[in-house]
Amino acid sequence: MPETDVAVVGAGAAGLSLAHRLAGHVPGLRTPSVVLVDAPPGPLRPPPRTWCYWAAGPGRFDAAVRAQWRRLRVRPRTGAPIEGDIAPLRYRMIRSDDFERMVSRDLARSPNVRRLQATVETVEDVPGGAHLRLRDTDGRTRVLSARWVLDSRPPGSLPAARTTLLQHFHGWFVRTARPAFDPAAVELMDFRTPQPAHGLSFGYVLPLGPCEALVEYTEFSSRTLTPDRYEAAVRHYADQVLRLGERQVLATETGVIPMTDAPIPRQVGASVFRIGAAGGATRPATGYTFAGLQRQTRAVADALRHGRRPVPPAAHSARSRAMDAVLLRALDSGRADGPELFGRLFARVPMARVLRFLDEGTRLHEDVSIGLRTPIGPMLRSALELPRLPRRPFDLPAPPYPSARPATPPPPAPDLPAPPLPPTETA
Numbered sequence: 001m002p003e004t005d006v007a008v009v010g011a012g013a014a015g016l017s018l019a020h021r022l023a024g025h026v027p028g029l030r031t032p033s034v035v036l037v038d039a040p041p042g043p044l045r046p047p048p049r050t051w052c053y054w055a056a057g058p059g060r061f062d063a064a065v066r067a068q069w070r071r072l073r074v075r076p077r078t079g080a081p082i083e084g085d086i087a088p089l090r091y092r093m094i095r096s097d098d099f100e101r102m103v104s105r106d107l108a109r110s111p112n113v114r115r116l117q118a119t120v121e122t123v124e125d126v127p128g129g130a131h132l133r134l135r136d137t138d139g140r141t142r143v144l145s146a147r148w149v150l151d152s153r154p155p156g157s158l159p160a161a162r163t164t165l166l167q168h169f170h171g172w173f174v175r176t177a178r179p180a181f182d183p184a185a186v187e188l189m190d191f192r193t194p195q196p197a198h199g200l201s202f203g204y205v206l207p208l209g210p211c212e213a214l215v216e217y218t219e220f221s222s223r224t225l226t227p228d229r230y231e232a233a234v235r236h237y238a239d240q241v242l243r244l245g246e247r248q249v250l251a252t253e254t255g256v257i258p259m260t261d262a263p264i265p266r267q268v269g270a271s272v273f274r275i276g277a278a279g280g281a282t283r284p285a286t287g288y289t290f291a292g293l294q295r296q297t298r299a300v301a302d303a304l305r306h307g308r309r310p311v312p313p314a315a316h317s318a319r320s321r322a323m324d325a326v327l328l329r330a331l332d333s334g335r336a337d338g339p340e341l342f343g344r345l346f347a348r349v350p351m352a353r354v355l356r357f358l359d360e361g362t363r364l365h366e367d368v369s370i371g372l373r374t375p376i377g378p379m380l381r382s383a384l385e386l387p388r389l390p391r392r393p394f395d396l397p398a399p400p401y402p403s404a405r406p407a408t409p410p411p412p413a414p415d416l417p418a419p420p421l422p423p424t425e426t427a
Contacts, residue, residue, distance in 0.1 A: 002128070002146050004147075006149075007037060009132070009149065012046060012096070012152055013276060015038075015152040017061075019107060021297055021298060035146065037134065040137045047253075048095065048251075050093060050096070051289070054092065056088040056089050059092075064098045067208055068093065069090065071184050072186050072351050074188055074343060076339065076347075086352040086355055089356075116144075118135060119135045128147070128271075131145055148310050151278065158396060159265070160393050161262035163328040164261075165220050166224060167287040168225070170217055171214050171252065172214070175250055180245065184207075186206055189202040189204070193233070198221055200338030201218060202218055202339070203218070205242070220259065258394075261329075266312045266313075273300075275297060280315055284321065295315055300312050325386060326382050340375075357370050
């Protein structure tokens, strides 16, 4: 008999979300035993990070939401900004530390979830399940036997793709001496940044108050930058574009997100599956992952509670992936001017509809209407070219700051009363 029904590998957004959905008893459904395996402190554990998504109405993880907004702003290279109200949606921000704190509090009250701190060295299929070879924090090895393994660890390389770009960014949590931010609106894409020779760049601002914000420099390109170039880019955006004046950097954040049309495998063994970014939850054209992994983990938890094979579903439809492949090719080939394309899109389509499109909440006729607002010639040529392009492997770069941690972390969100564990079908 396996030691546990389910082993969840990795305690990032995907692993914690799945464990949370499996915690506790739901009347009439199975209550699987779960072991959540988290890497010990060190290079295998990612630094604190920020996740954003949009949704309407209450959600499962609202207690971890640090801030939310109903207005978004896009700034073209020249001219007036484009601003829109996204009601009934809200653009929401979660800090990973707050998310882990909330989920950990709930898991501690769950009798069927056990947490284990260890490094997973190998995962091997065996008859009736899988064996995980673990190395404990004291260096001892042991084997954990599970009926199912859901692995959220990031892969070291991607499958062969026709187009792969990297969304890489570096940001500062800043506090200014005078009011410098509009707390009511997110600067979603500010194209007043110097544009790279290949790809595109933009600024991104999440205001936490009149004098506090996360200010980021983001690039879509095929290569990451050196740490000093990231610092210079954020400094230029903060000082020369936003003109923040006297300011204090409270913390930093760096990340790399693959944007690829590679088919990401979700099943890697008879009993072993991948979830989250490792299982294709990232939307290729945007880099947003949180909403996609919630769809995946909700479906996996539902399958486990009903006694079915927990095969993670594709987080994004075939139609969405096909459209994203065309966009990535148009940007990578240089046929489409990125700032012009996105500026034109947001200027001609209501922002709430664009967000519904990006989260696959639109119908076919709406998708066609949005596509007609993009540069038709470059997009059509890219679509016709795709079937002839070879797929090539792409090795992911090491993070620019592999051991980065905020020197002075942003203040934690206030403690909220511990709610009862929500039902499995809550978003």
